[in-house]
Amino acid sequence: MTVEVAGVRYPTPVMTASGCAAAGRELTPFLDLAAIGAVVTKSVMLDARSGRATPRMVETPSGMLNSIGLQGPGIDTFLADDLPWLVKQGAQPVVSIAGGSLGEYAELARRVGMAPGVAAVEVNISCPNVENRGLVFACDPFQAARVISATRRGIPKDIPVLAKLSPDVTDIVTVAEAVMEGGASGLSMVNTTLGLAIDPVTLRPALGGVTGGLSGPAIRPLALRCVWQVYAAMPEVPIIGIGGIRTGFDALEFLAAGASAVQVGTSTFHDPSSPARVADELRSELALRAAVSPREVVGVAHRPAGTSALRAEVSM
Amino acid sequence: MTVTYDPLQVSGRVLSNDRVGAYHHLTVVAPGIAERTRPGTFVAMAVGGEHTGMLLRRSFSIYRTRSSGVYGGTVEVVFAVAGKGTEWLAGLRGGDILDVIGPLGRPFTLPRQPVPCVLVGGGYGTAPLFGLADRLRERGCAVHMVLGAATETRLFGLLEARRTSQSVEVSTDDGSLGVRGQVTTVLPALLQRTGAPVVYACGPMAMLRAVAAVAEERGARSQCAVEEAMACGVGVCMTCVLPVRGDDGHVRMVRSCTDGPVFRGDRVLWDEVGTVPAGTVGAPGAGGQR
Numbered sequence: 180m181t182v183e184v185a186g187v188r189y190p191t192p193v194m195t196a197s198g199c200a201a202a203g204r205e206l207t208p209f210l211d212l213a214a215i216g217a218v219v220t221k222s223v224m225l226d227a228r229s230g231r232a233t234p235r236m237v238e239t240p241s242g243m244l245n246s247i248g249l250q251g252p253g254i255d256t257f258l259a260d261d262l263p264w265l266v267k268q269g270a271q272p273v274v275s276i277a278g279g280s281l282g283e284y285a286e287l288a289r290r291v292g293m294a295p296g297v298a299a300v301e302v303n304i305s306c307p308n309v310e311n312r313g314l315v316f317a318c319d320p321f322q323a324a325r326v327i328s329a330t331r332r333g334i335p336k337d338i339p340v341l342a343k344l345s346p347d348v349t350d351i352v353t354v355a356e357a358v359m360e361g362g363a364s365g366l367s368m369v370n371t372t373l374g375l376a377i378d379p380v381t382l383r384p385a386l387g388g389v390t391g392g393l394s395g396p397a398i399r400p401l402a403l404r405c406v407w408q409v410y411a412a413m414p415e416v417p418i419i420g421i422g423g424i425r426t427g428f429d430a431l432e433f434l435a436a437g438a439s440a441v442q443v444g445t446s447t448f449h450d451p452s453s454p455a456r457v458a459d460e461l462r463s464e465l466a467l468r469a470a471v472s473p474r475e476v477v478g479v480a481h482r483p484a485g486t487s488a489l490r491a492e493v494s495m
Numbered sequence: 496m497t498v499t500y501d502p503l504q505v506s507g508r509v510l511s512n513d514r515v516g517a518y519h520h521l522t523v524v525a526p527g528i529a530e531r532t533r534p535g536t537f538v539a540m541a542v543g544g545e546h547t548g549m550l551l552r553r554s555f556s557i558y559r560t561r562s563s564g565v566y567g568g569t570v571e572v573v574f575a576v577a578g579k580g581t582e583w584l585a586g587l588r589g590g591d592i593l594d595v596i597g598p599l600g601r602p603f604t605l606p607r608q609p610v611p612c613v614l615v616g617g618g619y620g621t622a623p624l625f626g627l628a629d630r631l632r633e634r635g636c637a638v639h640m641v642l643g644a645a646t647e648t649r650l651f652g653l654l655e656a657r658r659t660s661q662s663v664e665v666s667t668d669d670g671s672l673g674v675r676g677q678v679t680t681v682l683p684a685l686l687q688r689t690g691a692p693v694v695y696a697c698g699p700m701a702m703l704r705a706v707a708a709v710a711e712e713r714g715a716r717s718q719c720a721v722e723e724a725m726a727c728g729v730g731v732c733m734t735c736v737l738p739v740r741g742d743d744g745h746v747r748m749v750r751s752c753t754d755g756p757v758f759r760g761d762r763v764l765w766d767e768v769g770t771v772p773a774g775t776v777g778a779p780g781a782g783g784q785r
């Protein structure tokens with residue numbers, strides 16, 4: 180089940196999603212970190228962050244809203260403690276970084292770029308740009324591209340830089356093209372979409388941070404649509420599909436729409452073994468369709484009806 | 496890091512699910528969890544069945560465990576119906592399957608000396624105190640309990656408390672049983688009478704705050720098991736945080752699932768739970784954080 184994404188091999192196509200697995204340690208009772216595709220770590224910033232006030236989450240139909248506010252220890256602690264630990268476990272670490280300015284991304288990249296054992300860098304660009312009225316980088320193709328090129332410069336050539344896109348844009352293909360121009364090696368799609376919930380008692384926003392990111396199966400069709408559109412426009416670009424994946428078939432849907440690998444986020448809260456379980460289920464889904472490798476199904480949904488040999492061998 | 500034990504994920508069979516006053520008493524066969532449980536730890540249960548839209552686990556203090564027996568190890572919890580997840584749990588019958596993760600979190604710290612201890616439970620918060628009381632008695636500690644609730648039917652475990660504790664005091668907000676008022680109405684005198692140097696508490700946050708304050712006034716230590724909304728229960732989501740002062744004097748937003756649920760009462764910034772207090776490690780300047 181190994182796959183290659185932007186030149187890096189992963190043991191399976193199923194990774195954890197940033198912010199849903201911390202830096203891996205807490206999942207060790209439930210799965211083997213070395214056997215899953217990759218551990219995508221919680222987005223880390225330059226300095227320690229307290230994150231936002233609670234309540235930080237609300238359960239919503241088939242999903243949840245979160246407003247964590249990127250709580251974390253800061254890059255130096257992460258590189259000193261978490262990354263070496265992950266490397267020692269034999270896991271593939273994909274390091275997610277987040278910043279508030281171009282300079283911050285550049286500095287993060289410089290430090291991550293010097294650390295041994297990084298499989299890939301994922302750039303969380305769903306952050307407000309403090310130098311541009313707090314507008315989110317991911318929503319502006321120009322700013323998004325600048326963040327990616329600032330990051331790319333600090334990272335050694337053999338380490339891919341993945342741009343993590345927000346679905347909260349008018350045209351996802353425009354942003355995808357811009358970040359690829361900016362030097363991205365591939366795309367992680369998608370981050371959460373902005374939502375709101377009202378507290379039944381106070382009739383005020385339920386989250387301390389007012390709005391929050393919606394995730395889970397509720398956003399799967401939206402995420403799948405984003406992957407489909409970008410693959411249709413740029414089939415050569417490596418895509419990691421993210422959004423509401425809970426089962427092996429959900430993962431297969433993303434591969435068929437054009438993703439080369441997937442990440443499992445919110446489902447990990449329901450079942451902490453999810454990243455391993457989804458991979459097992461995906462293996463069965465592929466076998467059912469007589470596919471020998473995940474590679475074979477990538478983008479098959481884009482082929483005209485009747486031209487793919489990949490059909491389930493049993494009536495479903 | 497704070498993972499000091501290995502929680503298990505078990506697909507358990509429900510043995511019984513009974514009403515007890517305002518609460519439900521659920522017993523699940525969950526081999527392995529019982530053996531690892533220490534007082535104050537909790538379990539996180541998946542609710543709603545296989546295809547549910549309720550993604551987040553529900554956390555419950557462990558009331559009792561039995562390591563072995565005809566059915567293998569069992570875990571018992573006591574819960575109130577608070578929403579759709581607990582409503583689903585209340586509908587479980589013997590034989591139904593339930594996905595349980597546990598034990599999670601840090602347990603109560605036990606005193607080294609055989610000192611008298613006061614255990615304060617609010618509502619179903621009494622449940623985890625019985626296992627604690629057993630451990631304390633094993634160490635020769637005299638156990639005194641205070642049970643509080645809004646009204647009589649919301650008291651849990653009064654008979655058990657009377658049977659097993661040196662003394663039991665009861666308070667209800669409406670005066671339907673025991674002293675009219677709150678646990679802190681009776682706590683100062685009890686601390687005075689017993690000379691207990693340590694108070695253990697589990698219950699609503701407002702109660703914990705008040706108990707911690709009384710303990711501090713009296714020069715006693717308090718160990719409080721908090722209840723913060725949790726999405727994962729295992730330490731990966733960062734939703735369950737509250738401001739706690741560390742050994743180094745710095746305040747951090749700390750996960751109640753892995754660093755708690757039991758905290759020293761004098762370390763939690765009770766009045767600022769729900770905020771990020773100024774001066775917290777990594778706190779924002781003006782403008783907030785996304």
Ligand SMILES: Cc1cc2nc3c(=O)[nH]c(=O)nc-3n(C[C@H](O)[C@H](O)[C@H](O)COP(=O)(O)OP(=O)(O)OC[C@H]3O[C@@H](n4cnc5c(N)ncnc54)[C@H](O)[C@@H]3O)c2cc1C
Nearest residue numbers: 551553554555556573574575577578579580581723724725
């Ligand atoms: C460590 C710990 C121990 C607990 N022990 C007990 C116990 O022994 N008995 C008992 O009756 N209850 C206990 N609770 C509270 C219990 O977890 C909630 O009442 C329950 O999750 C509510 O779920 P629901 O679906 O009915 O409510 P909903 O309001 O529909 O829940 C929606 C979401 O919010 C979360 N949530 C809502 N209220 C709480 C809360 N008070 N605490 C944590 N998460 C919440 C739920 O997990 C769920 O994700 C404990 C909570 C924690 C954190």
Ligand SMILES: Cc1cc2nc3c(=O)[nH]c(=O)nc-3n(C[C@H](O)[C@H](O)[C@H](O)COP(=O)(O)O)c2cc1C
Nearest residue numbers: 196197198222245303369370394395422423444445
């Ligand atoms: C609690 C929580 C925290 C998250 N934190 C981050 C983060 O730090 N960086 C990031 O790029 N994405 C973060 N995400 C987004 C996820 O990585 C993922 O893109 C999104 O949740 C959609 O996938 P899912 O439906 O499988 O969860 C977070 C999501 C959740 C639910």
Ligand code: FES
Nearest residue numbers: 728730732733752
């Ligand atoms: S509940 Fe997820 S980190 Fe505590």
